[in-house]
Amino acid sequence: MSKPQTLIEKLWSAHEIARREDGAALLWVDRHYVHEGSFHAFAQMRARGRAVVEPRLTFAVADHYVPTRGRDRPIADPAIAAMVEKLEANTAANDISLFGLHDPRQGIVHVVGPEQGLTLPGLLIVCGDSHTSTHGAFGAYAFGIGASEVAHVLMTQTLWQKKPRLMRINVRGKTIEGVAAKDIALAVIARVGANGAQGHAIEFAGRAITALSMEGRMTLCNMSIEAGGRCGAIAPDATTFAYLKDRPFAPKGSAFNEARETWAALRSEDDAAFDREVTLDADAIAPIVTWGTTPDDALPIDGNAPDPAGESDPVRARYVRDALDYMAIAPGKKLTEIMIDRVFIGSCTNARIEDLRAAAAVLSGRVSKVPGLVSPGSSLVKRQAEGEGLDRIFRAAGLEWAESGCSMCVGINGDIVPPGERCASTTNRNFRGRQGPGARTHLMSPAMVAAAAVSGHLADVRPLLAGRSV
Amino acid sequence: MDKFIRLTAKACSLDLPNVNTDQILPARFLKVPRSAELAHLLFYDLRRDADGVEEPDFPLNRPICQDAQILIAGRNFAGGSSREAAVYALYEAGIRCVIAPSFGDIFAENAVKNGLLAAVLSEDQVFELGAAIAAESARLITVDLEQQAVICGNRTFDFSIDPVSRNQLLNGWDDVDLTESYKDKIAAFKATDRTRRPWVIPTG
Numbered sequence: 200m201s202k203p204q205t206l207i208e209k210l211w212s213a214h215e216i217a218r219r220e221d222g223a224a225l226l227w228v229d230r231h232y233v234h235e236g237s238f239h240a241f242a243q244m245r246a247r248g249r250a251v252v253e254p255r256l257t258f259a260v261a262d263h264y265v266p267t268r269g270r271d272r273p274i275a276d277p278a279i280a281a282m283v284e285k286l287e288a289n290t291a292a293n294d295i296s297l298f299g300l301h302d303p304r305q306g307i308v309h310v311v312g313p314e315q316g317l318t319l320p321g322l323l324i325v326c327g328d329s330h331t332s333t334h335g336a337f338g339a340y341a342f343g344i345g346a347s348e349v350a351h352v353l354m355t356q357t358l359w360q361k362k363p364r365l366m367r368i369n370v371r372g373k374t375i376e377g378v379a380a381k382d383i384a385l386a387v388i389a390r391v392g393a394n395g396a397q398g399h400a401i402e403f404a405g406r407a408i409t410a411l412s413m414e415g416r417m418t419l420c421n422m423s424i425e426a427g428g429r430c431g432a433i434a435p436d437a438t439t440f441a442y443l444k445d446r447p448f449a450p451k452g453s454a455f456n457e458a459r460e461t462w463a464a465l466r467s468e469d470d471a472a473f474d475r476e477v478t479l480d481a482d483a484i485a486p487i488v489t490w491g492t493t494p495d496d497a498l499p500i501d502g503n504a505p506d507p508a509g510e511s512d513p514v515r516a517r518y519v520r521d522a523l524d525y526m527a528i529a530p531g532k533k534l535t536e537i538m539i540d541r542v543f544i545g546s547c548t549n550a551r552i553e554d555l556r557a558a559a560a561v562l563s564g565r566v567s568k569v570p571g572l573v574s575p576g577s578s579l580v581k582r583q584a585e586g587e588g589l590d591r592i593f594r595a596a597g598l599e600w601a602e603s604g605c606s607m608c609v610g611i612n613g614d615i616v617p618p619g620e621r622c623a624s625t626t627n628r629n630f631r632g633r634q635g636p637g638a639r640t641h642l643m644s645p646a647m648v649a650a651a652a653v654s655g656h657l658a659d660v661r662p663l664l665a666g667r668s669v
Numbered sequence: 670m671d672k673f674i675r676l677t678a679k680a681c682s683l684d685l686p687n688v689n690t691d692q693i694l695p696a697r698f699l700k701v702p703r704s705a706e707l708a709h710l711l712f713y714d715l716r717r718d719a720d721g722v723e724e725p726d727f728p729l730n731r732p733i734c735q736d737a738q739i740l741i742a743g744r745n746f747a748g749g750s751s752r753e754a755a756v757y758a759l760y761e762a763g764i765r766c767v768i769a770p771s772f773g774d775i776f777a778e779n780a781v782k783n784g785l786l787a788a789v790l791s792e793d794q795v796f797e798l799g800a801a802i803a804a805e806s807a808r809l810i811t812v813d814l815e816q817q818a819v820i821c822g823n824r825t826f827d828f829s830i831d832p833v834s835r836n837q838l839l840n841g842w843d844d845v846d847l848t849e850s851y852k853d854k855i856a857a858f859k860a861t862d863r864t865r866r867p868w869v870i871p872t873g
Contacts (some may be wrong), residue, residue: 216858225848225854227862241755344778346777346779351848397773397774454872518687520721633696636695
């Protein structure tokens, strides 16, 4: 009998074209998503005089540099406008479908791919963006690549890869009220460490994972990279299939039913072996915020910032001191006493409809004490949210309701947190300067960002949910 | 692609953990095409104060690190974003090898594609190597990829690297040319796959 396979091994073997003696495998790529950052790769391809071999499997989205305000006007900064124009020119010249700036389906690539039914179980998906791990939520093998690899995929529709080690993260039981997928993700990262999953493909499993919606699963897989993982994946199930049915690019009718049969087999066998297993109890996870400058600097909201004096390891003590210094937080300060300057709700991590609903449920009938920006994950999510009246709740709370893009998560379209300001953010990276030079970022769930907004400081969302349906 | 076999050069120790790709090349500079300008933008916000003035204490700003081609870094070097321009910036600044206890996976791949060696030593070895360099007035060390060794004075540290990356760096392989030689296998895979998984082709 053959060795029982894991989900990841099944996905890998379905795409392996050849294997070299040194172990590198040539893999077939089913979907290649590109964005404005692909200009290096198109330049490399042009320099070789080559063309895109599978334009039908390549989809482009304008997200990183697009403005979130004033789209009826030309982009003011010529260098930013040039980035959007280069994507338009490169995709037009190579017959690649583009969800461009003015397309009603435009949005963040990791929101648009699933929303359009381009992301399917069993696919190998790559994109020149580290958060490509998001698509693993569907039981796809999805990972971020660099520009040279993007160029290689454009020219060959294949990629050389080393087989990753296998890690399974089990989240047992049921989460408590007020705890979202983001809290699970931050709890996992705090446990594993910001580089703890390096070299590993992660499979998320357990009752708390299967209980998540597709939106929640995408949030979790999105953050796999923040634990250093090569990718994250969840076995597809009825929740997955229900999400995909009737999506524009997904198979239809009998083709869908046939595909679903194949997809249903994409699960780890009972006795399949992993290189590493990590288990968390869902009911021990509280709403979490980050205090420092890497995503594993994450603590339950009722805790205190660390104190370098309490660290026995001198290297760790120095790191904590530097991080607190950058974040302007006194050692040992209660997290709920940290005042904020603004909030941001957006990004490929947490800007899907469910995220906006969760934030709106807290904000409804309340006013934010700080300014803030809400940028939906896609233009279709924006329209859906407006249909549900969520935009009115955000506006009434004093927040700005904007167009969709990567926006203030990475700040390269000009949406930045001003130097020295502190932002409660639904994004994925609290790195120094990530949201703008000198910006201070606290990561948390959309509901927790809303709680911080109405409190003016980091706050526990749970008391604010009393008597509300979420 | 340039081969990497053996390099004797000045080393500079950047004694910080978790220096992510946002620190190596801040996102606002990602619009810059591959060019010598990237050398000037390397570690921009770590290297300069808010007014753009160089911080004299930042290792790469010290006269003793001038012309360094080897960077010794802390744990989890270059995690985060997939931006290959982080490698371009290092390369344009003359760096050909980074030694650290661990690297972001995507960075390590990007490094190999550009002929830059990412060598892994344990945290203790990195610390010892840093101390050994400080004791050498010339700060010259040798990194030998064939022997997988870092040599500093009379000390030798064996480093690890996966065989695939080692192979590629030693041979200076060009991935696209290499893949070209698998053309028939790719065509065969594609033909079989179209019947095996017809649902993969987008419908829209």
